[in-house]
Every structure is written in structure tokens, then in C-alpha cells.
Amino acid sequence: MSDPNPATLHELLLICGEDDVETVSDALMELDALAVSVEDADADTDAEKALFGEPGMPAPRGGWQRSVVKALFPNEAEATECATLILAQDWAQDVHVQAIQAVAEQDWVRLTQSQFQPVEITPEFWIVPSWHQAPPQARQIMRLDPGLAFGTGTHPTTRMCLRWIARHQDLAPTWQRVLDYGCGSGILAIGAALHGAQNIDAVDIDPAAIIASKANAEANQVTLRAALPDAAQGEYPLVMANILATPLKLLAPLLCAHLAPGAHLILAGILERQADELKEAYAPWLKLEVSDSEEGWILMSAQRI
Numbered sequence: 001m002s003d004p005n006p007a008t009l010h011e012l013l014l015i016c017g018e019d020d021v022e023t024v025s026d027a028l029m030e031l032d033a034l035a036v037s038v039e040d041a042d043a044d045t046d047a048e049k050a051l052f053g054e055p056g057m058p059a060p061r062g063g064w065q066r067s068v069v070k071a072l073f074p075n076e077a078e079a080t081e082c083a084t085l086i087l088a089q090d091w092a093q094d095v096h097v098q099a100i101q102a103v104a105e106q107d108w109v110r111l112t113q114s115q116f117q118p119v120e121i122t123p124e125f126w127i128v129p130s131w132h133q134a135p136p137q138a139r140q141i142m143r144l145d146p147g148l149a150f151g152t153g154t155h156p157t158t159r160m161c162l163r164w165i166a167r168h169q170d171l172a173p174t175w176q177r178v179l180d181y182g183c184g185s186g187i188l189a190i191g192a193a194l195h196g197a198q199n200i201d202a203v204d205i206d207p208a209a210i211i212a213s214k215a216n217a218e219a220n221q222v223t224l225r226a227a228l229p230d231a232a233q234g235e236y237p238l239v240m241a242n243i244l245a246t247p248l249k250l251l252a253p254l255l256c257a258h259l260a261p262g263a264h265l266i267l268a269g270i271l272e273r274q275a276d277e278l279k280e281a282y283a284p285w286l287k288l289e290v291s292d293s294e295e296g297w298i299l300m301s302a303q304r305i
């Protein structure tokens with residue numbers, strides 16, 4: 001049935017084996033789900049029993065234990081498009097759509113608030129939603145609430161970039177210009193600003209990201225210029241891009257052209273098995289190295305001579 005209000009938040013419920021939960025969750029986040037949560041599936045209905053399989057049958061690809069991965073989208077069309085994209089993946093033979101359903105706004109607020117806890121980047125540097133107190137050990141705090149743009153600190157790719165910034169804060173005096181390419185919520189740009197970077201360009205192809213980055217910068221009382229990618233001009237001592245392997249390979253000449261002599265480049269959104277492709281794509285300009293890893297994702301970095 002078509003949705004009378006196309007802007008109503010919608011939840012996509014996917015059933016999969018427990019071995020596929022991480023892949024499905026990561027894919028949902030990459031497809032801009034506003035929130036992702038996981039629950040064990042019940043096998044109460046006949047339809048679900050069919051998905052669970054019958055005793056004596058070979059185990060499905062994702063294992064016998066079934067999970068429901070729930071993802072929230074701004075509207076029904078985006079939830080449906082996401083389901084179509086996920087089901088088209090090679091690894092998704094054992095992933096099934098259980099439902100796409102409207103979610104009341106107050107349920108979404110409750111879900112969001114219970115789901116987003118303070119995130120530790122380093123023992124001193126935390127991302128803290130506005131409805132939480134900062135933990136007492138936090139010395140550096142970024143205030144950030146989940147919104148329509150990617151980047152809350154809950155994804156390993158974002159966390160690794162922020163950790164790199166925190167661990168290299170002795171370099172902050174050199175960060176007189178910074179480029180955050182694919183800024184999403186502006187989280188990396190704001191992280192750099194909180195560690196002393198100046199003149200930050202946060203660019204993204206998605207206008208919602210530009211709006212979110214401006215609002216989040218204001219909430220943290222830091223200054224940045226959020227704009228479309230054309231706004232990136234000239235050379236920067238620090239360039240950060242957390243996108244995905246394929247766009248990062250295509251962007252190699254552009255990102256490298258923005259590196260000042262001695263500049264650092266950090267790249268995320270790359271899976272462990274994609275390290276060699278990235279090294280090869282950037283080899284004409286730089287020697288990329290893996291400098292961090294978390295949950296199968298890697299951070300690659302290099303310094304221009």
C-alpha cells in the first residue's frame with residue numbers, strides 16, 4: 001500500500017543468519033540508514049519457519065541462528081531502494097525482507113536516544129549526544145546527535161579517522177588548512193577543529209551533509225566552511241576522506257593534487273581486502289600504508305614528500 005505521507009520515517013527489517021549480521025549492518029550504514037539495530041529472530045510464524053529452514057536441511061549460508069537487522073530511513077522510497085540494493089548483492093542469498101513499515105516520530109526519538117551512547121575515540125576524546133552527560137574522564141568532547149548525514153562516531157571508519165587526528169595532535173600547528181572530503185555530518189572536520197586545526201573546508205556531494213556540517217559545527221562552536229566539492233581549492237597540509245574504496249580510487253588524482261608538500265592524507269571506508277587496490281591507485285603520487293584497523297575496516301595514510 002502506498003504511504004499517504006511520503007516523508008514518514010520507515011523501518012526496513014531484514015532477516016539473515018548471524019554470520020551475515022555484520023555485513024548487512026555495514027551495508028545498511030553505507031546506504032545511509034539513520035540507525036541500525038540487531039535483534040534475535042523468533043521462529044513463530046510459518047513464514048519465518050520457512051526462512052529458518054527445516055531440520056535435516058543443509059545450513060543456510062549465514063548459519064542457523066537467525067537475526068533481524070532493523071534499519072531506519074527518512075521515507076518508504078529510501079527504505080525500499082535500500083532493500084533492493086542489498087538483495088542484489090552476491091553475499092545476500094540468505095538475506096530476506098521481513099517488512100518495511102512506518103515508524104512513529106516519538107518511537108524514533110526513543111529508539112535513537114537509547115541507541116546512541118557516548119562514543120570513546122581515545123580515553124580523553126569522546127563524542128557525546130546532547131541528551132547525555134559527558135563521562136568524567138573526557139577532556140575533549142564533541143557534541144553530536146544523529147541526523148540525516150553519515151557520521152556519528154559509531155562506525156569504525158569514522159572512529160579510526162578521529163583517532164588518527166587525536167593521536168597526531170602534535171601536528172595541529174601545521175593544520176592551517178584542512179580538507180574533509182565527503183564530510184557527512186562534518187564529524188572529521190569538527191574533530192580536527194577541536195584539536196586545533198584552522199581554515200577547514202568540509203565538502204560533500206550531498207546537500208544534506210552541508211546543512212548538517214554547518215549545524216554541527218555551530219553546536220560545537222567551531223568554524224568551518226561546508227560546501228559542495230568545488231569549494232576545495234589549492235593545497236592543504238591535511239586531507240581526510242572517509243568514502244568507500246571505489247570512489248577513493250577515482251578521486252586519487254584530485255585528492256593528491258590538494259596535498260601541500262609534507263601534507264598527510266588519511267583515507268577510510270576501505271575493507272582489509274581492498275588495501276592493495278588502494279595502494280596501487282595512489283602509487284603514482286604516494287606510498288599508502290595501513291595505519292589502523294577495526295572490525296575488518298582499515299585506515300590508510302601517507303605523507304607527501
Ligand SMILES: C[S@@+](CC[C@H](N)C(=O)[O-])C[C@H]1O[C@@H](n2cnc3c(N)ncnc32)[C@H](O)[C@@H]1O
Nearest residue numbers: 150151158182183184204205206209242243247
Ligand atoms: C561514509 S560517509 C563519511 C562521513 C564522515 N566524513 C565520517 O567520517 O563519518 C561518506 C560521505 O561522502 C560523501 N560522498 C560520496 N561520494 C563523494 C564524492 N565523490 N565527493 C564528495 N563526497 C562524496 C557522501 O555523501 C557521504 O556524506
